[in-house]
Amino acid sequence: MRKIIKSLILGQKTFMITIALLTFLSALTSMTIITAYRANISQYQSAYRRDKLPDVIVKVDNDHDITASLKKLTNVKSVVSNAGIVSQVMNKNNENVALFISNKSTNIHLKTPDKHKIILSSYLKSNGAFKVGDIFYIGQQQLTVQGFYDDYLLGSPLFKYKQGIVSQETLQTLQQQKGQQKSQLAYVNVLKMTRNSNAVLSDYQDRLQTDIIYNKIYIQKAYTMLPTIVALVIILAATFLFGICLFVMRFALLSGIEKDRQKIATFKTLGITNQQVNLAYVLSYLGSNLVGLVAATLVSFWTSNLVFRFFWQLNGLTRAQHVSINIAIVLVISMIMMGFSIAIILLSLKPIKSISPTAAFHGGQSKSVPSRSHLSLTKSSMPLQIVLAFKDYRQKIGHYMTFTLVISLFVFLSLMIMTLNQGFKGKTNDLLGLPTVDLMMRTPNNSVRNEALKNIGTVTPIKSSGYNQETKILLKDEAVPVHRYSQIPHEIKLLAGHQPKQPNDLLISNSLMKTLHLSIGQTVRVKTATVNNKQLTIVGTYQTINNLGKEAYGLIDTSLPITSTYINLKNTTNKDKLLNRFSHGNVQLIDTSASTQNLTTSVQRAVEVLANVILLLTFIVSGLFVYLVSYLTIETEKRQLALKKMLGFTNKELRTQYLLRAGFALTLGIVLSLMLNKFIGSTSLNNLVSLGGLTKLNVQLPLSYNLFIIALLIFESSLIVLIASRRITKIKIGDFL
Amino acid sequence: MPNNSIITVQQLSKHYDNHKILENVDIDIFESDFTVIMGPSGAGKSTLLQNISTMDKPTNGKVLFNQQDLTQFTDKKLSQFRKKEIGFIFQSFNLIDHLSVLENVCLPGFLLHSKSKQQVVKRARQLLTSLRLSDQIDQAITHLSGGQKQRVAIARSLINQPKLLFADEPTGALDSTAGTEVLDSLTLNNQNGQTIVMVTHDLKAALRADRILFIKDGKIFGDRKFSPYDFDQIETRRIEITSWLEEMGW
Ligand SMILES: Nc1ncnc2c1ncn2[C@@H]1O[C@H](COP(=O)(O)OP(=O)(O)OP(=O)(O)O)[C@@H](O)[C@H]1O
Ligand SMILES: [Mg+2]
Numbered sequence: 001m002r003k004i005i006k007s008l009i010l011g012q013k014t015f016m017i018t019i020a021l022l023t024f025l026s027a028l029t030s031m032t033i034i035t036a037y038r039a040n041i042s043q044y045q046s047a048y049r050r051d052k053l054p055d056v057i058v059k060v061d062n063d064h065d066i067t068a069s070l071k072k073l074t075n076v077k078s079v080v081s082n083a084g085i086v087s088q089v090m091n092k093n094n095e096n097v098a099l100f101i102s103n104k105s106t107n108i109h110l111k112t113p114d115k116h117k118i119i120l121s122s123y124l125k126s127n128g129a130f131k132v133g134d135i136f137y138i139g140q141q142q143l144t145v146q147g148f149y150d151d152y153l154l155g156s157p158l159f160k161y162k163q164g165i166v167s168q169e170t171l172q173t174l175q176q177q178k179g180q181q182k183s184q185l186a187y188v189n190v191l192k193m194t195r196n197s198n199a200v201l202s203d204y205q206d207r208l209q210t211d212i213i214y215n216k217i218y219i220q221k222a223y224t225m226l227p228t229i230v231a232l233v234i235i236l237a238a239t240f241l242f243g244i245c246l247f248v249m250r251f252a253l254l255s256g257i258e259k260d261r262q263k264i265a266t267f268k269t270l271g272i273t274n275q276q277v278n279l280a281y282v283l284s285y286l287g288s289n290l291v292g293l294v295a296a297t298l299v300s301f302w303t304s305n306l307v308f309r310f311f312w313q314l315n316g317l318t319r320a321q322h323v324s325i326n327i328a329i330v331l332v333i334s335m336i337m338m339g340f341s342i343a344i345i346l347l348s349l350k351p352i353k354s355i356s357p358t359a360a361f362h363g364g365q366s367k368s369v370p371s372r373s374h375l376s377l378t379k380s381s382m383p384l385q386i387v388l389a390f391k392d393y394r395q396k397i398g399h400y401m402t403f404t405l406v407i408s409l410f411v412f413l414s415l416m417i418m419t420l421n422q423g424f425k426g427k428t429n430d431l432l433g434l435p436t437v438d439l440m441m442r443t444p445n446n447s448v449r450n451e452a453l454k455n456i457g458t459v460t461p462i463k464s465s466g467y468n469q470e471t472k473i474l475l476k477d478e479a480v481p482v483h484r485y486s487q488i489p490h491e492i493k494l495l496a497g498h499q500p501k502q503p504n505d506l507l508i509s510n511s512l513m514k515t516l517h518l519s520i521g522q523t524v525r526v527k528t529a530t531v532n533n534k535q536l537t538i539v540g541t542y543q544t545i546n547n548l549g550k551e552a553y554g555l556i557d558t559s560l561p562i563t564s565t566y567i568n569l570k571n572t573t574n575k576d577k578l579l580n581r582f583s584h585g586n587v588q589l590i591d592t593s594a595s596t597q598n599l600t601t602s603v604q605r606a607v608e609v610l611a612n613v614i615l616l617l618t619f620i621v622s623g624l625f626v627y628l629v630s631y632l633t634i635e636t637e638k639r640q641l642a643l644k645k646m647l648g649f650t651n652k653e654l655r656t657q658y659l660l661r662a663g664f665a666l667t668l669g670i671v672l673s674l675m676l677n678k679f680i681g682s683t684s685l686n687n688l689v690s691l692g693g694l695t696k697l698n699v700q701l702p703l704s705y706n707l708f709i710i711a712l713l714i715f716e717s718s719l720i721v722l723i724a725s726r727r728i729t730k731i732k733i734g735d736f737l
Numbered sequence: 738m739p740n741n742s743i744i745t746v747q748q749l750s751k752h753y754d755n756h757k758i759l760e761n762v763d764i765d766i767f768e769s770d771f772t773v774i775m776g777p778s779g780a781g782k783s784t785l786l787q788n789i790s791t792m793d794k795p796t797n798g799k800v801l802f803n804q805q806d807l808t809q810f811t812d813k814k815l816s817q818f819r820k821k822e823i824g825f826i827f828q829s830f831n832l833i834d835h836l837s838v839l840e841n842v843c844l845p846g847f848l849l850h851s852k853s854k855q856q857v858v859k860r861a862r863q864l865l866t867s868l869r870l871s872d873q874i875d876q877a878i879t880h881l882s883g884g885q886k887q888r889v890a891i892a893r894s895l896i897n898q899p900k901l902l903f904a905d906e907p908t909g910a911l912d913s914t915a916g917t918e919v920l921d922s923l924t925l926n927n928q929n930g931q932t933i934v935m936v937t938h939d940l941k942a943a944l945r946a947d948r949i950l951f952i953k954d955g956k957i958f959g960d961r962k963f964s965p966y967d968f969d970q971i972e973t974r975r976i977e978i979t980s981w982l983e984e985m986g987w
Contacts, residue, residue, distance in 0.1 A: 377840040377847065378858050384847050395835040643831050646792060647845045647893075648820025651812045729812075734793030737783075737827055737905070 015252035016288045018628060022245035022621070023292025023337065024299075029238035030333050031300040031325075036307035037231045039323040040315070043308075044223050047152045048216070051106050054080070054153070054187035056200055059211040061086075063175075063182045066210070070186055073203055077189045080104075085174055086161060086183045088590065089136045091129050096579060096591045100161035100183065101138070103171045106153050112167050118143045119165045121151035123316025139177040143170075148318070153187075155316040156222045193217075202477055209529060227311040230606050233420065237614045240413045242337060244406055244621060246344045248628065249285055251402045253348035255632045256281075261355055269357040278349050282342070289341050293334050301325055314606055385653065389660035396633060400665040403629045407669030407713065410622040412676045414615055414709050416685055419701045421611040423685075437489070438575060439567040440468065442588040449565055452587045459578055461570040467556045468564040473536070474527035475552075476516050482506070482552045485566070492553060496520055497540025500555045505539040507553040513541050515550065530560065619716060626717045630662065630724030641728055642736035655725045662721040670710055743768045743901060743932050744789060749798030751784050751955075758784050759955045762798070766934055768900075771927045771966065773946035774936045775987065780952045782936040783905050789934065790823055790903045791815055820849050824894025824902045828909035830886040832878045838865065838889050839874045846896040857896065864892040868922060884915025891922055902926065904935040908942050920945055924966055943982070944974055951985040959985045 047053070060066055067081045084102030091097060101118070113119045124130045125148045134145040143166070154163040166174070175182060190200050193216060204210075257264065264277055304323050312320040380387045393400055443449040453465060466486035472479050488499050488507065497520040500507050508518060518524070522538050542553070556562065569575065575591060582589045634641070641654055742765040751759040758781045766772055766789070774782050787793040789800055791807050800807040802822070810818060832841050839861055846857035865874055868888040873881060881889065887907060894902055904923065908916035916939065924945050927933050937943055945966050951959035961981055963974070 377836065378843055378854070378861075391835060640833060643833060645816070646819065646825055646831070648816045648818075648848050650816040653816075732793060734784075734787045737787065737792060737829075737831065 012252055012256050014628065014631070015248065015256070016284065018248055018624060019245060019252070019285065019288040020292040020295075022241055022248060023289045023341075024296045025292075025617075025621075026238045026241035026245060027293050027296035027333060027337060028299055028303060029234055029241070031296055031330055032303040032307050033231045033234045033238070034329050034333070035300065035304040035323060035326050036311055037227055038326065038329070039304070039308045040227045040311045041220075041224060043312075043321060043323075044152070044220065044315075048219075051152055052189070053106055053216070053219075055190045055193050055216045056188040057153075058186040058188060058201075060184050060186070060206075060209070061181060061211075063184060066184065066186055066206070069206065070188055070201075070204070073201055075190045075192055075200055075203075077191050079189075080187045082185045082187065084171065084183060084185070085138070085180045087138050087174075087180065089138060090576075090580070091136060092134060093129075095129060095576065097124065097129055098161050099164045100154065100185065101164045101166055101171065101174065102185070103166055103168045105149065105151070105163070105165050106187075107149050107151065110149050110165060113146050113165060113170070115167060116141070116143060116170055116173075117146035117166070118170075119147045119149055120145060121155045121162045121164070121316065122148040122318040123151070123155050124148065124162055126313055126316065126318060138174055139180060141170075141174055141177060150317045150319050152317070153219070156219070159222065223315050226314040226606060230311070230314070230610060233417065233607070233610055233614070236416075237413065237617070240409055241617075241621065242340070243409060244625060246340060247402055247406050248625060249341065249344050250348045251399070251629065251632070253281060253285070253345065254351070254398055255636055257349075257351050257355075259632075259636050264352060264355050265357050268355065274353055277352050278346075281349055281352075282345050285345050286338065286341060289338060293337065297325070297330050297334075300330075310606075385657055386660060389657040390664070392637075392657065393661045393664050396637075396661075399629060399633050400661065403626070403662070403665040404669040404672065406622065406625050406629075407666055407717070408673035408676060410618050411670055411673035411709060411713060412681070414618050414713075415673070415677045415701060415706065416681055417611045417614050418705050418709065419681065419685060421607050422701055422705070437468075437566040438569045438572055438591075439578070440590040441565040441567060442563050442590070443565065444563070444586050448586055452582060452589075453565070453567070456567065456578060456582060459581070460572075460574045463568040463570045465565055465567045467562050468566040469556060469560055469562065470564070471528060471557070471560065473534075473552070475524060478512075478516065478550070480512065480550065480552050482554050484554045484556050484560075486556045488553055488555070492542045495541045495543050497538075500539055500553065503555050503557045504534075504536050505554060506536045507540045507542055508538055509551050510541050510543055512550040512552065513538075619712070622713065623716055623720055626662075626720045627724055630658075630721050631727070633661075634658070634724065634727050638731055639736045641731050642733045645731065646733050646737070651729045654728050655722075658725045658728060659718070659721055662717065666714065666717055670713070674706070741768045742766065743802070745799075745801040746789060747799040747801065749785075749788060749795045749800065751781070751788055751793070752796045757955055759788070759795075762955075762957060764789075764950065764957060764960075766901075766932065767948075768932055769927070769930050770948050771924070771933045771946050772935070772948045772950060773943050774934065774950045774952060775938070775943060775982065775985075776952035776958070777987075778938075781955045782952055785952065786903055786905055786934065786936050790825060790901075791819060792825070820845050821851075821897060822899050822901055824897070824899045826887070826890050826894050826902070826904040826907045828906040830883070830890050830910075832886060832889060832893070834878050836878065837874075838870065838876050838878065838881070841878060841889055842892045842896055845893060849897050851897075861892065861896055864895055865889075868892055869918075882915070883910050884912070884918060887911060887915070887919050888922070891919065895926065900932055902931055902933045904933065904937075906937055906939075907935065908937065908939050913941070916941065927966075940975070940979065940982075943978060944971065946978075949978070949981070951982070951987070953986070 058066065058070065063083060065081060067079045070076055070079045082102050082104045084100055086098065086100050088096050088098050099120075103112075110119065120130055130136075130145050132145055132147060135142055136145075137143070143164075149165070151163050154161055174180060188201070192200075194200050267277060268274075301324075304325065305320075308323045309320045312318070375382075375387055375390055377384070377387055377391070441449070441452060443452060453462065456462060464487075467484075468486075469482075469484035471482045471484060473482055474480075492499075492507065494507075495510055497507075506524075512518070518538055520538055520540060524536055524538065526534050526536055528534055536554075569578075579589050579591055644654060645651075744764075744766040746762055746764040746766075749759060749762040750757065762785065774785065776782050784793070788795045791800075791810070795808055798808070802818070807815075807818065833844070836844065839858070842861040842865060843857050846852065846861065847854065852860075862871075862874065865871060868891060870885060870888055870892070873885060873889075878886065878889070887910070890907075902923070907919055907923070911919060920942055923933055923935070927945075935942065935946075943949060946963060947965045948960070948962050950957055951961075959981070963978065967974070
């Protein structure tokens with residue numbers, strides 16, 4: 001038995017190594033990612049429990065203590081209030097960061113900062129916004145960055161406010177400054193949590209005045225959103241890798257059996273059964289798999305921690321704990337992989353049955369079924385080289401189809417990753433559900449407003465501007481934020497109905513439509529901050545881009561005070577300059593995108609790094625595979641090639657034919673992948689992204705990227721096939737006659 | 738009148754690793770001769786044939802054809818030589834399985850580019866008909882019997898009307914009737930002026946020779962001219978050749 005294995009398999013060392021390597025790579029990536037991803041969730045959950053983090057955070061922009069009113073609510077277990085100020089500060093690079101500054105932290109290990117010093121949430125360090133010793137001003141007061149701490153509550157880049165901690169004394173100094181917006185966060189723990197933060201506090205009377213900014217579920221989503229997207233992309237890549245591994249196995253088996261036909265036939269004449277031959281193959285191939293799996297398990301001890309730290313950093317946290325390997329994950333992944341491998345091996349071993357011992361006497365030549373070829377050498381008017389190449393291609397269609405499929409999978413994967421990359425690059429604001437508004441401006445009256453707009457226009461031309469109101473309505477017991485614009489932003493994509501035409505028209509997000517069982521044309525009675533019973537008509541629904549948002553849009557309500565103006569600039573390079581210059585006195589200029597800018601960069605950076613790594617991997621693995629296919633095709637055809645040489649074909653002609661064949665396969669693969677990409681690419685991409693908590697990603701990859709990937713692939717495979725085809729030159733006729 | 742030497746082998750040696758298979762062999766192959774190479778199994782007959790016919794490259798020595806040393810030919814010149822000047826027939830036929838009978842025969846013709854496609858096909862059909870294969874013209878190679886395959890191989894080797902035909906045990910895989918048919922067509926070609934070099938174990942095949950080279954231990958052990966093959970004197974010929982071969986230790 002050992003001898004059978006040796007003699008059959010040893011000729012396929014390259015394959016065995018490749019299979020082990022591919023198994024290793026795909027198992028390693030999936031084990032690592034799943035372990036790290038689960039650790040991300042569980043460690044966050046345990047931090048949540050350990051630090052007794054709140055279920056709901058309520059924010060009010062005044063300094064009246066709201067603890068008492070919250071405590072009275074039926075579902076409330078405990079309330080901790082945290083008073084402070086919200087301020088937009090400028091770092092050294094003139095970037096705006098919205099900070100909530102207080103003297104209380106949920107992190108119990110934190111020491112009180114020195115006077116006029118501030119300890120910031122660590123996310124602000126890892127994204128490069130601040131470092132120890134940096135100085136910034138709040139009003140007239142100078143603050144020095146003393147250090148950083150992990151903020152499990154407000155540390156995520158998804159959140160509007162990053163927390164900064166100062167001493168009680170410093171906080172008082174800051175609060176006493178004129179014009180500082182005093183704010184208060186109330187951390188509420190409830191008896192029973194529901195998915196909807198508004199419903200949790202349904203008997204809270206002041207719901208329309210306060211901001212229920214986050215709830216536990218939102219926070220958890222926030223902390224898993226980025227890792228989810230990243231994990232999904234990598235899992236996708238791992239699946240592809242394993243798919244390739246299965247292809248390689250099938251290919252190796254089929255060509256190996258073909259090559260060893262005579263040997264197998266000889267074994268059979270010696271009385272060895274099909275089962276024994278099969279077993280030899282199964283054992284050696286599974287052996288390769290197993291080697292890869294074991295290695296992957298060992299290495300994943302290390303990589304899981306690496307990736308977990310990466311996820312943790314995406315979340316704005318730095319102090320990651322050690323993650324240990326999860327036996328269940330390892331077992332499940334191994335079993336799935338082995339299962340597929342066994343299936344593919346058994347499927348590929350079928351031809352062994354049909355090898356009859358007589359094959360041993362036919363020089364091992366397979367009884368190739370002559371192709372019912374439409375293309376005849378004697379009739380076709382095409383050049384001999386092409387006709388021959390095509391006939392040979394048809395004869396080896398199995399080989400080349402594998403080649404084609406692998407190429408198409410590779411191109412497809414690369415295109416998807418590139419598209420994702422591109423999508424995050426351009427439209428992160430869309431992804432996060434924010435209509436693109438460059439600046440918000442608060443002014444006490446119209447004349448100040450017009451004056452300010454004029455001044456801004458002299459620095460940077462304004463593309464568009466209009467009034468904006470952020471209001472709330474109580475709709476079926478749910479406090480819904482309504483964004484009122486003098487003109488509905490064009491980023492809002494209607495799913496049904498029409499845009500609001502009157503102040504009483506309401507455009508409602510599709511997720512809200514679903515949860516509240518509303519329909520277009522329906523009239524609803526709502527409560528607003530000023531009117532107890534107002535009648536609004538739902539005129540349309542739009543696609544929310546961010547799953548987290550349940551919002552509505554409407555036109556400006558002139559009965560309400562109009563103090564906010566949105567401004568879109570023709571060019572945003574001068575934005576920070578504008579903020580510096582015009583944000584004082586009775587004009588408040590706010591960069592609403594600043595808080596999400598960091599997230600945008602995080603997502604972009606993560607996806608870009610990933611995309612590049614995966615692309616690189618793709619090219620390496622595809623190169624490897626193309627080489628293997630080329631190598632084996634030549635190996636199994638040596639005899640035929642020798643024969644052709646004998647008939648007077650030059651090496652160059654033989655190589656050309658060979659390249660032509662690879663060319664057919666390559667072209668077919670590229671065409672297939674483009675079709676795949678066209679028909680299922682965007683669907684799968686959107687599903688992937690929505691799993692990560694984002695909904696629509698409608699990006700079309702620019703043609704130049706398509707061309708680039710394809711050109712690169714063609715270049716790579718041509719080069720490899722060319723190199724592999726050098727073996728043709730080395731075939732000695734004498735050895736095969 | 739002595740014929741011209743078409744191939745001159747000088748000091749040809751062939752070594753595999755440290756095994757000396759052929760050692761300093763000198764032979765002249767004469768134009769229009771039917772030269773047969775015989776000798777015990779493993780003597781190096783096939784090796785010699787392959788080294789003369791450019792299928793393999795000798796370790797040392799020269800193979801001259803028209804005063805040119807074939808061992809020094811470039812890939813391009815070699816393939817030109819192979820498709821134009823020689824034909825080769827093997828014991829195991831060595832046809833290309835996934836091509837039809839006609840395609841197999843035509844391939845070297847198309848490759849030479851000296852005639853139009855139609856002319857090549859026409860000649861192939863004539864050859865196949867003369868070899869009694871007209872019914873199999875469009876069949877797949879795999880559907881033929883051994884004798885039929887060997888006749889296809891002969892047709893293929895003749896398509897470019899080469900001066901030289903090499904054959905390595907062309908009857909080895911065939912029964913006696915099929916073998917005789919193959920030998921008859923070889924004899925006919927020889928009578929039409931083609932030079933043939935054939936390796937064989939088969940006495941019946943050896944009878945066709947007008948010269949026999951006997952190889953032993955990698956050396957030419959015997960070299961004997963005979964009168965041209967004549968079916969009517971087959972018995973005297975058989976006795977003459979057998980006794981010589983026995984002398985050689987056959
Ligand atoms: N590729 C090779 N590598 C090593 N040795 C070889 C190779 N080809 C042939 N030989 C050796 O060279 C010697 C001569 O082989 P060759 O095939 O020429 O013999 P032959 O006279 O044709 O025998 P037979 O009558 O059995 O066909 C043998 O001993 C063989 O083992
Ligand atoms: Mg031999």
